Amino acid sequence: xxxxxxxxxxxxxxxxxxxxxxxxxxxxxxxxxxxxxxxxxxxxxxxxxxxxxxxxxxxxxxxxxxxxxxxxxxxxxxxxxxxxxxxxxxxxxxxxxxxxxxxxxxxxxxxxxxxxxxxxxxxxxxxxxxxxxxxxxxxxxxxxxxxxx
Amino acid sequence: xxxxxxxxxxxxxxxxxxxxxxxxxxxxxxxxxxxxxxxxxxxxxxxxxxxxxxxxxxxxxxxxxxxxxxxxxxxxxxxxxxxxxxxxxxxxxxxxxxxxxxxxxxxxxxxxxxxxxxxxxxxxxxxxxxxxxxxxxxxxxxxxxxxxx
DNA sequence: CTCATTACTTGTGAAACGCAAGTGAGCATG
DNA sequence: CATGCTCACTTGCGTTTCACAAGTAATGAG
Numbered sequence: 001x002x003x004x005x006x007x008x009x010x011x012x013x014x015x016x017x018x019x020x021x022x023x024x025x026x027x028x029x030x031x032x033x034x035x036x037x038x039x040x041x042x043x044x045x046x047x048x049x050x051x052x053x054x055x056x057x058x059x060x061x062x063x064x065x066x067x068x069x070x071x072x073x074x075x076x077x078x079x080x081x082x083x084x085x086x087x088x089x090x091x092x093x094x095x096x097x098x099x100x101x102x103x104x105x106x107x108x109x110x111x112x113x114x115x116x117x118x119x120x121x122x123x124x125x126x127x128x129x130x131x132x133x134x135x136x137x138x139x140x141x142x143x144x145x146x147x148x149x
Numbered sequence: 150x151x152x153x154x155x156x157x158x159x160x161x162x163x164x165x166x167x168x169x170x171x172x173x174x175x176x177x178x179x180x181x182x183x184x185x186x187x188x189x190x191x192x193x194x195x196x197x198x199x200x201x202x203x204x205x206x207x208x209x210x211x212x213x214x215x216x217x218x219x220x221x222x223x224x225x226x227x228x229x230x231x232x233x234x235x236x237x238x239x240x241x242x243x244x245x246x247x248x249x250x251x252x253x254x255x256x257x258x259x260x261x262x263x264x265x266x267x268x269x270x271x272x273x274x275x276x277x278x279x280x281x282x283x284x285x286x287x288x289x290x291x292x293x294x295x296x297x298x
Numbered sequence: 299c300t301c302a303t304t305a306c307t308t309g310t311g312a313a314a315c316g317c318a319a320g321t322g323a324g325c326a327t328g
Numbered sequence: 329c330a331t332g333c334t335c336a337c338t339t340g341c342g343t344t345t346c347a348c349a350a351g352t353a354a355t356g357a358g
Contacts, residue, residue, distance in 0.1 A: 112162025
């Protein structure tokens with residue numbers, strides 16, 4: 001009987017520490033960003049598009065994100081080679097965290113994508129709601145293509 | 150003519166990426182937390198108190214945080230052995246980011262310090278304002294001991 | 299002067315990362 | 329069903345970062 005979940009074993013009970021242990025690396029949140037804002041769903045998209053993540057690191061991170069319940073993979077019903085990664089509710093709930101991170105760096109560093117910054121600055125709540133709405137729409141859409149498995 | 154700031158050289162202009170490159174590791178935000186919430190100011194406090202950071206890593210992180218303008222070190226005028234680390238305005242501006250991270254893990258993971266969670270949940274704006282206020286009070290207090298830099 | 303304290307540095311091994319190349323399963327075409 | 333292509337990975341290997349233990353320089357107390 002192998003232990004499936006060998007216990008989290010955190011460094012401390014601090015909630016900030018918990019978030020850091022899950023998200024505190026150089027890639028996880030970028031993958032979430034691509035799913036949330038750019039509508040990316042496949043390994044290949046993650047590889048090609050953003051900040052040039054290495055293939056093995058990407059595979060690692062996708063595994064970790066799945067292990068933590070932030071994303072779920074599913075086979076593409078129309079192409080058996082493809083895996084479609086989707087954010088879970090837990091994953092979508094990262095939108096406020098990411099929004100604040102964007103606002104912070106936009107205030108203190110020299111960054112691009114000012115359109116995004118302006119949008120979040122104008123109405124943070126609306127931004128998060130928009131992210132949630134697009135996600136919910138995707139969810140219903142993909143459940144109409146019978147994938148019961 | 151030495152280059153003081155050898156150019157940031159980011160992986161991308163994305164504001165989220167900028168934040169991740171500065172804060173995306175397992176220790177930086179914990180140090181900020183200790184300064185912001187627990188009023189820690191010295192190397193020794195950081196070492197003893199929280200999640201058992203190694204001495205060399207702590208020295209590294211303090212250097213990085215200073216390099217990024219998030220903290221400033223100053224000699225203790227009353228004890229020349231001590232260095233007092235203080236958050237800058239940029240550092241204090243991390244409060245909303247940290248608050249959202251706390252809320253996220255509190256909603257989805259099994260974490261402690263529910264008192265902090267409750268406080269942030271009850272009124273996030275007030276929480277951030279409180280952090281800011283305590284920080285501002287410290288600033289004026291320490292500036293009466295002449296530190297012009 | 300000696301001794302403790304504080305803020306580090308150094309050394310060493312382990313783990314994580316980053317790049318290049320390779321593998322295997324699933325379509326697509328003839 | 330053979331060939332080639334795409335997609336999602338894995339494997340090897342060198343480099344960087346991390347973690348733990350120990351040591352050191354500067355300051356202060358007695």
